[in-house]
Amino acid sequence: MSHRSAKDFFRPLAVGAPAPAPEVPARPSRAIHFFDPSNAKMAAKVPAMVGTVDVLLGNLEDAVKADNKLAAREGLVRIAQDTPTLGGPDSPTQLWTRINALDSPWALDDLLTLVPAIGDRLDVVMVPKVQGAEDIHYVDRLLAQLEAKAGLTRPILVHAILETARGVANVEEICGASPRMQGLSLGPADLAADRRMKTTRVGGGHPGYLVRQDPVGGNVTGERSIFQQDLWHYTIARMVDACATHGIYPYYGPFGDIADVVACEDQFRNAFLLGCVGTWSLHPQQIAIANRVFSPSVEDVAHARRVVAAMGDGTGAVMLDGKMEDDASLKQCLVMVELAEQLAAIDPDLKALYDAIPADGSETGQEA
Ligand SMILES: CC(C)(COP(=O)(O)OP(=O)(O)OC[C@H]1O[C@@H](n2cnc3c(N)ncnc32)[C@H](O)[C@@H]1OP(=O)(O)O)[C@@H](O)C(=O)NCCC(=O)NCCSC(=O)C[C@](C)(O)C(=O)O
Ligand SMILES: [Mg+2]
Numbered sequence: 001m002s003h004r005s006a007k008d009f010f011r012p013l014a015v016g017a018p019a020p021a022p023e024v025p026a027r028p029s030r031a032i033h034f035f036d037p038s039n040a041k042m043a044a045k046v047p048a049m050v051g052t053v054d055v056l057l058g059n060l061e062d063a064v065k066a067d068n069k070l071a072a073r074e075g076l077v078r079i080a081q082d083t084p085t086l087g088g089p090d091s092p093t094q095l096w097t098r099i100n101a102l103d104s105p106w107a108l109d110d111l112l113t114l115v116p117a118i119g120d121r122l123d124v125v126m127v128p129k130v131q132g133a134e135d136i137h138y139v140d141r142l143l144a145q146l147e148a149k150a151g152l153t154r155p156i157l158v159h160a161i162l163e164t165a166r167g168v169a170n171v172e173e174i175c176g177a178s179p180r181m182q183g184l185s186l187g188p189a190d191l192a193a194d195r196r197m198k199t200t201r202v203g204g205g206h207p208g209y210l211v212r213q214d215p216v217g218g219n220v221t222g223e224r225s226i227f228q229q230d231l232w233h234y235t236i237a238r239m240v241d242a243c244a245t246h247g248i249y250p251y252y253g254p255f256g257d258i259a260d261v262v263a264c265e266d267q268f269r270n271a272f273l274l275g276c277v278g279t280w281s282l283h284p285q286q287i288a289i290a291n292r293v294f295s296p297s298v299e300d301v302a303h304a305r306r307v308v309a310a311m312g313d314g315t316g317a318v319m320l321d322g323k324m325e326d327d328a329s330l331k332q333c334l335v336m337v338e339l340a341e342q343l344a345a346i347d348p349d350l351k352a353l354y355d356a357i358p359a360d361g362s363e364t365g366q367e368a
Contacts, residue, residue, distance in 0.1 A: 037075030163187025202256025306361030
């Protein structure tokens with residue numbers, strides 16, 4: 001397989017296209033909120049959501065009826081044009097879209113329409129059912145041609161949904177396929193079908209996927225604890241490693257049981273703890289869950305600041321509350337402190353909470 005040279009990697013793929021950015025801009029994206037631009041009721045809610053959610057995503061793919069594909073595409077253009085505060089580098093809320101699958105009758109026209117019309121405001125294009133680097137290369141070149149033609153000065157980024165077994169097998173090459181790559185999301189429904197998993201849900205657990213306590217005293221019919229396991233742990237962990245390797249961001253994905261806000265929060269929190277930066281929201285009530293879970297708690301930030309203060313120049317080992325802290329635990333705490341700073345810069349409520357913590361984390365309790 002041939003690869004572009006290191007220097008070519010950061011040259012535009014079309015004459016006149018903007019140069020690729022060396023780093024993915026670190027913009028908060030705790031909730032990627034999906035809406036169907038062909039649904040008048042949902043579309044009407046979008047302008048008022050600017051500033052209340054990190055990402056608004058106009059969905060053109062699955063969950064939009066085949067008969068509504070054109071209306072969704074045109075609706076997204078109209079919404080962006082009528083809502084000048086949405087999207088682009090200065091907006092508090094990024095504008096993303098999920099285009100149709102590359103083998104569908106709609107994907108080409110999705111990009112041919114959106115880039116000239118609203119390309120200056122479109123931050124990220126999410127590509128579904130990505131199988132390998134070849135899918136990213138196709139979108140990469142096409143976007144460069146369209147950006148050049150439209151005279152855009154800022155490259156549109158690309159986000160891949162991992163929802164086929166082949167996509168998971170190729171996850172590293174997908175992440176490294178282009179400097180446009182912004183991140184990855186899990187597509188648990190399509191992925192489960194493609195893998196022939198025996199689940200019928202959109203994300204979340206399954207009561208049959210469990211580990212059972214050993215029989216007590218050899219009594220196999222006696223009372224035993226069971227522990228439900230996370231079906232998505234393996235895939236999320238692979239995504240996190242692939243994304244961290246390539247300097248891009250991993251996200252959970254959809255949680256389809258809208259009413260089960262408790263299990264939704266658990267699933268999101270597992271992803272947060274494993275290294276994901278955000279998740280999807282399908283219904284307005286999931287935005288608050290995502291914002292809560294993907295923002296470090298006051299206790300975590302206070303503890304992290306205490307460790308940073310106690311570690312001085314960051315080397316050596318100290319005892320804090322009976323626990324050893326060293327260079328490596330300091331690095332974990334810096335991940336937390338830096339995330340808190342990024343979020344405080346865009347979220348006044350969080351800023352107030354974090355600002356109330358003393359700089360050295362003192363007078364606050366233990367790690368959450
Ligand atoms: C679940 C549904 C059907 C419940 O819709 P509903 O109307 O029954 O809900 P509701 O509770 O009655 O809604 C209350 C109000 O909120 C509005 N509303 C409701 N949702 C939204 C929204 N998202 N954005 C903005 N507004 C929304 C709704 O229109 C209503 O407005 P109203 O008070 O004026 O009557 C609906 O929320 C919905 O369609 N959500 C988006 C679904 C979606 O985008 N699915 C695709 C992503 S998941 C996926 O594709 C899988 C994946 C990754 O590919 C793979 O795993 O393979
Ligand atoms: Mg899907």
